[in-house]
Amino acid sequence: MKYIIKHTTTYDYTENVSLSQNQARLIPQNSELQRCFKYDIKVEPNADYLDEFRDYYGNAVSVFEVPTLHKKMTVTATSEVEISTRQALFDNTPWEHVRELLRSPTDKNQVLASEFCLPTLLTTANQDIKNYTLQSFTPNRPFLEAVEDLMGRIFTEFSFDNSFSTINTPISDVFTHKKGVCQDFSHLAIACIRSLNLPVRYVSGYIETLPPPGQEKLTGADATHAWFSIYLPATGWVDFDPTNNLKPQEQHITLAIGRDFNDVTPLKGVMYGGGAHQLHVAVDMTPINTSQDINKTKE
Amino acid sequence: MSEQIESTATEIPSWLSGYLQASKTQGQFEELLKHLSHLSGEELNLRASEITRLLRNGGFVESGDAVGWKLDPLPFLLSNEDWQYIEAGVKQRVKLLTHIVKDVYSGQKLVTQNIINAQDLFNHPEYLREVHTLPKSEVGLFMLAIDIAKTEQGEFYVLNEHGQFPRGLGMLLESRIIARRVMSEEFKEYGVQRIAVFFQSLQRAINNALNSSSDPRVVILSTGPNDKYYSEQTFLASYLGYTLVRSADLTVRKGKVWLKALDGLRKVDVIVRWVNDRHLDSLEQQEYSEFGVPGLLQALRKRKVKLLNPFGSNLLGVPATRRHIDTLCQSLLGEPLTLKEPKTFAPHEVASENWAHYELRAKRDNKFKLDSEKEFDVVQREVTNNPEGFYFKEKVPVINAPFWGNGQLINKPVAFRVFVLMAENQVHLLPSAMCFSLTDNSHPEPMLIKDCWLQHQQFGSTFDPLSKSAKLPQKIEDMALVEGLVSSRSAENLFWLGSGLERAENLGRLLRLFIERYTEQALYPDENNMSVLTWIANGIEAQHLVYPYHVSQLTQPTCIVSFKTLARGMLNDKQKTGSLALTVSYLINSGLQVRELLSYDSMRMLENLKNEIGRMAEFNEQTSSHAMQSSIDSIVGNIMAFNGSLLDSMPVVNGSFMLDMGRRVERIVQLIAMIDTLLTTELDPAEQLNLLDAVLAAQVSSITHRRRYRTFQSVATGLELLLLDAEYPRSLVYQINALLDLTTALPTKGRSGFASNLEKILIKLKADILISDNTLLSSATEKRRSELQKLMREAQSKLTQFQELVQLQYFTHTKTATKVSWQIQ
Structure with missing residues (x-):
């Protein structure tokens, strides 16, 4: 499956900004299952410095500086990405075994994975969350199967509500109220899995949404999305989308990976002036060769 | 070795022999003792102090x-x-x-x-x-x-x-x-x-x-x-x-x-x-x-x-x-x-009866340290709650x-x-x-x-x-003689330091004069003197004569209950804008912001100033006027000494011109405010001369004035000296000329050979002053010297413009930044 993606972020400030320095993670990843052929980052007003580097997790980061006085900044990222389907998975490694293995990692991949076993500020579980997790992680159950079970429970027991949470809502609140958005469900699942000292990482990306039958797709209707990915020593990283209760196939495009949202913030900046600001985001994913039989998904 | 020392114990000072008897480990200090036993206890005390x-x-x-x-x-x-x-x-x-x-x-x-x-x-x-x-x-x-x-x-x-x-x-x-x-x-x-x-x-x-x-x-x-x-x-x-x-x-x-x-x-x-x-x-x-x-x-x-x-x-x-x-x-x-x-151990590796030999450290926080012997209970709690978070380290x-x-x-x-x-x-x-x-x-x-x-x-x-x-x-004094780049922030602080020094000095002189006059009044009551005191007291109370130098008409001074209370408040009341204590605190603070540019001696003067305002804070109703005067003397004296130490040690490239600029601006502001407040109303001749004398004294100009105008002294002669004489270092024109010189030290983006905007303001002001006539300035209609007042107000507004422009052109980069992060919607 091939897509052309256009992601536009607009900041409207109440006061003039004299200088802003920014870092963006808006270039899709290259990985085993995903190829990014082309990309382009455009900044309005013009950036007078634009550079790129790879961060610790291998994400491409664009660095730019806007030195002209402005009240509005628009960043447009376009890319062309091809994504392929993973073969059906069979991995019966019990979760306890994964945990033991990563306590003393012996190769580079394991070292990297062991880092993702550790809770972060946004993914620290309390005892209730840990107990909730243990209901899925029964002794000697395969890691893969336990995570599938956990994802299914989060999907059925939690409701999607985009009025409930902000980036600052702690996962303990999400857990208590059983409400949230994709980011909350992903952080919660990650907190669950890390409460058992198991490797899991946060994924930010895009998801293609399809219009109801017979209607035309609206511009900007696709969305940025978040899900998580676990590490199976024998297989590698496997993605899970708790918002839609599925293992991503061809509608999920990976932008960046990290320990939690703070590692993958799509755009962040430091500015002089500006006052309050408003943010507007629009995403369009255009399939280059269309495919039909995809269920509607939530963002 | 211990034997040797004990045998000579009678020859060594008691501080040492006492220590040797109490301490069993002197072996390693043999060298030290050999070299220092000639010092007496007093000598050591002297060195310690x-x-x-x-x-x-x-x-x-x-x-x-x-x-x-x-x-x-x-x-x-x-x-x-x-x-x-x-x-x-x-x-x-x-x-x-x-x-x-x-x-x-x-x-x-x-x-x-x-x-x-x-x-x-x-x-x-x-x-x-x-x-x-x-x-x-x-x-x-x-x-x-x-x-x-x-x-x-x-x-x-x-x-x-x-x-x-x-x-x-x-x-x-x-x-x-x-x-x-x-x-x-x-x-x-x-x-x-x-x-x-x-x-x-x-x-x-x-x-x-x-x-x-x-x-x-x-x-x-x-x-x-x-x-x-x-x-x-x-x-x-x-x-x-x-x-x-x-x-x-x-x-x-x-x-x-x-x-x-x-x-x-x-x-x-x-x-x-x-x-x-x-x-x-x-x-x-x-x-x-x-x-x-x-x-x-x-x-x-x-x-x-x-x-x-x-x-x-x-x-x-x-x-x-x-x-x-x-x-x-x-x-x-x-x-x-x-x-x-x-050696370090995981908590489960050390049995609790052996904890006394260890301290508990946190894996993630290097400052965390608990003595397992003295804080046994806390250690036990931490280790039980979070065994993964800690480790024991051998004492x-x-x-x-x-x-x-x-x-x-x-x-x-x-x-x-x-x-x-x-x-x-x-x-x-x-x-x-x-x-x-x-x-x-x-x-x-x-x-x-x-x-x-x-x-x-x-x-x-x-x-x-x-x-x-x-x-x-x-x-240590040598160290401030280092030349380097001056950041905008340092320049700004130097400007405020200069301004604070000048303000404190002027205020000190004004208060000293005020206290002198009212103590004299108590001994030798005199109607003329009383009138001068009332003018000054009103000017201080309404903040015409002191920072923030309010501009408004002071025509009929009202009676002030206690001059002494007023003076004490101006000295030590930190709630009062413009009090000496507050002014000195601000100037010390500006000084500390640039202390790397100040010499050892300059820093010592700042410390003396700090101690003096500490002493002043204790002043109360019982404090004598004499004690207040001596505090003022000390403050003015230390400021003079500070200025002297700067002259000696701060090169122009290190921004001393910025300090000088702050000083000149403040001196002008203060001079204008004083003339505007005290000399724009015409008084009876005797009263007028007395008030003029007070103004001249506060401007350190009374001796010069008396010498130069031996036969005839009037407001006109006073104004000539204080405003118009370009060769007299305390005059207004002199300050403006000095400021003009200083502005040339400021970097400018303008074309060479042309006046900068800063210079233009000063040149206009200078022209206004120079073309004034002292007879015209001192003449009054209906008791009011309106020409003088007009000139003073004009000068004040020009100076405000000047300060704003300096601020805008040279000090504005000190804004702070904010951080913004994208959020999922």
Whole structure:
């Protein structure tokens, strides 16, 4: 499956900004299952410095500086990405075994994975969350199967509500109220899995949404999305989308990976002036060769 | 040895013999005792108080700083044997530490070999992921401070390592300068090794850090005066001759780092940081900090700036990196570890009956330390709740050293901080150490430190250590004579310092005059004098004559109940805008912001001022007018002395012109306000002359006026002198001319040969004054000198314009930044 993606972020400030320095993670990843052929980052007003580097997790980061006085900044990222389907998975490694293995990692991949076993500020579980997790992680159950079970429970027991949470809502609140958005469900699942000292990482990306039958797709209707990915020593990283209760196939495009949202913030900046600001985001994913039989998904 | 000393016990002073009897470990202090037994107890006391005096002045006043550390008059004599052992151990250790840092930030073989535990490493806040994105050349160690303890068995242990920045280096330098002054005879006689060579190596290493640039611009990045270590940062900045900057002074543009200087942006090549590397780049790093420079990491990545210590050098703060350092030493160097590391254990490995031998440390917080013996219950609770978060560290029985206090010697456990520089493929050790008392966390007391003396190895009868070419500055005063770039922020502070000095001085004179007059009035009541007093009192009370110099008409002065209460309030009421106490506090604060530019003597004057306003705070109804006068005298005297010390030590390139500018502007403002308030209303001739005399006295001009206009004195002559005489240093025109000269020192973007906007304002003002006629100015209709008033108001508005323009053109880059992050909607 091939897509052309256009992601536009607009900041409207109440006061003039004299200088802003920014870092963006808006270039899709290259990985085993995903190829990014082309990309382009455009900044309005013009950036007078634009550079790129790879961060610790291998994400491409664009660095730019806007030195002209402005009240509005628009960043447009376009890319062309091809994504392929993973073969059906069979991995019966019990979760306890994964945990033991990563306590003393012996190769580079394991070292990297062991880092993702550790809770972060946004993914620290309390005892209730840990107990909730243990209901899925029964002794000697395969890691893969336990995570599938956990994802299914989060999907059925939690409701999607985009009025409930902000980036600052702690996962303990999400857990208590059983409400949230994709980011909350992903952080919660990650907190669950890390409460058992198991490797899991946060994924930010895009998801293609399809219009109801017979209607035309609206511009900007696709969305940025978040899900998580676990590490199976024998297989590698496997993605899970708790918002839609599925293992991503061809509608999920990976932008960046990290320990939690703070590692993958799509755009962040430091500015002089500006006052309050408003943010507007629009995403369009255009399939280059269309495919039909995809269920509607939530963002 | 003890026998020998005991046998001569009658010849040695009682402070020493008393100590020897009480202490069983004097063996290692044989050298010290041999060299110091000629000193009497009184002499030691004298030296101790001399140290206190010198330190108080040099280290100066931040709150709490005065008790932060204390230098002991007795040095610690390091034996050459011990030193050689330490030196070899440190060199070995530096090899290991360098290997660890390079490995962890590239390759991580030590992790896959399980010499460093992966999760303990990744979980620690000092493991900085951003380091992996930097070029290899920017990763490593540069300067290190290592705390080493000696046990009674003669073994050496590493207690702590400071990889962030060499904490205490400035302190050591300052202590050495003082110790050498206080103990000059003994210093020479013992043949103490010099430390200046180390600082020269440091300077060379910093200057050579960038290969491409032969004369790099170097700044020392500090968090500012609230930092515990600010004194030593200013000290090192002046000593090494680098500009001391803070976050707001630096900016990143187009991937390079720039200093916001008065004349615009100047590229920075090397940053010597005294800021924690977790807080260096608030754009890229997650922990937001006001102390960082947004974009700095990108500049490092592109090698556009050199950072020292390198980013990530505090990896040594992660305990997991050294857990198996002895194994690493064996496998990497094939030799045993020289400087031992106290053993560490997981909580379950130590039975609670053995806890007394250990302290509990937190894996993630290096400052956390609990004595398992004294705080058994807390330790038990922590270990039970979170066994993964802590570890036990073996206590080391360290040696004691005698400290001088209350006329006797007291033993305290000590450690030695050794300073190391890694440059040009060499390891340089500073040939001394900071010997410091190990204080208990639970009873915070000032850290006691000793200068460590290391005897010169070629020391003999013919060798004179003082004749070496490498020299420390002879006096601390010399250090402020360093020229460098002035940041906009420093310039602004100098401006306000100048303005504060002038304001305090003028206010002091005004209040002194006021007190003189009202005490005279009490003794010899006089109607004329009473009228003058009432005018002045009203002018003070309504803040026409004092900051903020309100402009409005003062026509009919009202009766003031108590002149003395008014005067006292103006002296010490910190709630009152414009009071002397507040004015002096502001000027001290401005001074502290630029203390790296001030000399030792200037700082001493600031401290005297601070003490004086402390005394004034005690004033109450019982305080005599005489006491108030003497406080004012002291303040004015210290300000004059401060001004004098600046003249001597601050070159124009360091921004003294900015200070002068602040001073001139304030003098004009104040002069205009006084003339506007007191001389624009026409009074009866006798009353008028009396008030004129008061104005002249407050302007330090009464003698000149009397001499010059012996036969006839009037408001017209007074105005001629105070406003129009371009050759009279207290006149308005003179100040304007001086300001005009000073504006030429300011960098400008205008075309040469044309007046700048700043100059234009002053030229207009000058013309207005020069074309005025003193007869016209002094003539009144209906008791009002409206021409004079018009001129004064016009001058005031021009000056406001001038100040605003200076502010806008030169001080505006000090704005702060905000951080914005994208959020999921």
